[in-house]
Amino acid sequence: MQLNGVPPTMDQVKALALTNYGHFTSMLTEDGRVRGLSLHLQRLARDCRLLFDADLDIDQVRNYVRQALVDQAPRTVARVTVYDPGLDLGTIGSDAAPHVLVTTRAASTSDPGPLRLQAAAYRREMAAVKHIGLFGALRCRRTAQREGFDDVLFLNQDGTISEIATSNIGFVRDGSIVWPRSEWLTGITMTLLNQALDEPIHSEPLTLKDLPAMEFVFATNAATGIRPVASVDDHSWPVDHAVLKQLRELYADIPAEQI
Structure with a gap:
């Protein structure tokens, strides 16, 4: 788990539980490659503008994902969550500074069942x-x-x-x-x-x-x-x-x- 490329603090992560305002995309990475990567990044940029009235640095997002995949399995599911840990229930209308949280989990190696x-x-x-x-x-x-x-x-x-x-x-x-x-x-x-x-x-x-x-x-x-x-x-x-x-x-x- 990395927030803007570094391990997050508890205070930064708790906003996901207490405020729960943000958006994400999940992608299957295989040897550092993703089908539809451009579409995933376009989704993140579009939703960031819709939810936060802010632009998202897509090149930086790619860097964060690349960094999070170091030492991971060849097949890994990476989730990119965009949120602002500085916003809370009372200040949700403030100008936002979206952060990028990248989490990973091992991907299945077999075809999913019905x-x-x-x-x-x-x-x-x-x-x-x-x-x-x-x-x-x-x-x-x-x-x-x-x-x-x-x-x-x-x-x-x-x-x-x-x-x-x-x-x-x-x-x-x-x-x-x-x-x-x-x-x-x-x-x-x-x-x-x-x-x-x-x-x-x-x-x-x-x-x-x-x-x-x-x-x-x-x-x-x-x-x-x-x-x-x-x-x-x-x-x-x-x-x-x-x-x-x-x-x-x-x-x-x-x-x-x-x-």
Whole structure:
């Protein structure tokens, strides 16, 4: 854990627990390279401007990530969190001086298993921003896991599907990929797939009533790549569909950028 390139003090870290205002991105690093690194950095810069009215030095962020990866495993998940430890509940409206916290954890070396999802009515606040206010999402995930599922699928108030707690969800119908049309966080992995796919991007409003028509369902996440979805509530699908292999191969062929 490094804050602006050095170990943080307890006072600096406690702002994450007591104020919990900021944003982040997580990326899978492999031998110092990241697929979609430019997109991750663009996300950080955009969200910093939205949340703090401040610019973020992207080159410095890269330096911080590079430094944090020294002596780490070749495959490591690095999380970059941007927040201001000087802000508190009473001074949240003050001019901000965003800091960059980089934390790392070992990445799995095996393909992630299929997900069993529970649908729940919930919409993240500022859904287009990858902010650190995860209480509602984690509360829904906890409920799903306590009831025997792996994660939660969010539904809007009108019943349309949006996203998984920390992943995007995609569907295959009649051999083509369909993304739910909703306000959600635009994931890096989803964006890279859309750029690499040799077909037009298609999205439409989807509800649970549309699930029986789907041939295959998958989740995308920067840390885990492409993961099959085995079920949503009592709707289930095969997890060895040919599209899974195709998408994973397509994703693996996307060139990674040097940090």
